[in-house]
Amino acid sequence: MIRYKILRTITNNIVRAVDDDSQEMILIGKGIGFGKKKNDILVSNNVEDIFRLVDKEEQQLYTQMLSEMPLSIMDISSEIISYIQSKLSTPLNEHIHIALTDHIASIVKRCKMGLQVDNPFLHETNSLYPKEAEIAENVVQRLEKELDIEIPKGEVGFITLHIVTAISNESLRGIEKKAELLVSLKKVIEDQLALTIDENDLSYVRLITHIRFMLERIERNEAITIPGELETIIIEKYPSYYNLAWKLVRIVQKKLAITIERTETVYIALHLYRFAEKNEA
Structure with missing residues (x-):
């Protein structure tokens, strides 16, 4: 003991x-x-x-928070963080005790003042990180119940970003860039295919999921393999989708300063074909 x-x-x-x-x-x-x-x-x-909080700067930040923040917010935040950890197998980075606590305090302050912060990347964030978004949804419901406030829907996305940051050790800005990137890709797809995307469409969700896993593979230096004939079939039978896939890949490469294998382009083209065919049916 x-x-x-x-x-x-x-x-x-x-x-x-x-x-x-x-x-x-x-x-x-x-x-x-x-x-x-x-x-x-x-x-x-x-x-x-x-x-x-081994980092001395973070110790100072937490000490400052203690002197400035209502103790009720510290309590509810610690309970929320324990709840988040109970739902995940990956340990949370300790910085969440500062970042999320500060964010929860800001939510409460804005709600009491009747202010609302728009979240233009809410759906993209939820599509990229569905498990974390579900946890964030439960966090918002719990905060609303315990603090007797009504929290804007966009906060689910912001809390999702804090959770993902805490389990991936990726910067908040880096995760936001991925959500912004999806917005850009969505617009290109809509323009090129002359359609309006239903963000809940299963084919579109699968495309987004593939892009997420593609980025994770790149971070791990892993490559995806395809049957030799599949690339030829896609290029010959569906050249417009293959060209669009290449356009999307070039956007991703430029925005994130990464290199993407040609095999990823083939699978993106296949997802685009399935998505477009379903929307034409």
Whole structure:
């Protein structure tokens, strides 16, 4: 059983403490701070989450947040982060304790002031990260219920980005760029095929899913293989879709400064063909 010495009781559910090795950390757990004071000993039984914020700058940021933010927001944020972690197999980057807590505080402030921030990439974000978006949807519902506020739908997308950032260690801006990229690709597809895309169309969702996995393969330096004859068939039978696929690939390469294998173009062309054929039917 691990023992901690309390440095400061932040709320009834959050304390600042050190372990036996004098490592400072934040402990989270229902009621662990109730009636506790500095130098009291706390055992690990009821500790649900621990984060250390090894980075000194992040320690300072968190300390500043403690002095400026309502303790009720700290409590609900820690509960939300524990909930998010319970739904994922990948550990969350500790920075989420700063980034998401600050974002939740901003949501509450904007709602009370009647302000709303538009999220032009909501659907693209949800399409790229459906599992994380579902968790974010539940987070928003929980915040609305516990804080008695009505939260704009676009916040689901913003919270999704925070979750993805915490499990991928990719920057928030990098993830936003991918969502922006999908908006650009969608417009090109609509212009070239002279149609309006139904964002819930299963064929379109499959195309978006392929693009997401393509980007993940590139990040892992993995390549996708295709039967030798498939590329020839696609080029000869569906040249317009193959050319459009190449156009999309060039946009992705330019926007993200990456190199994409020709095999990916073939599969994108195949998705485009299926999508267009379904919409013509």
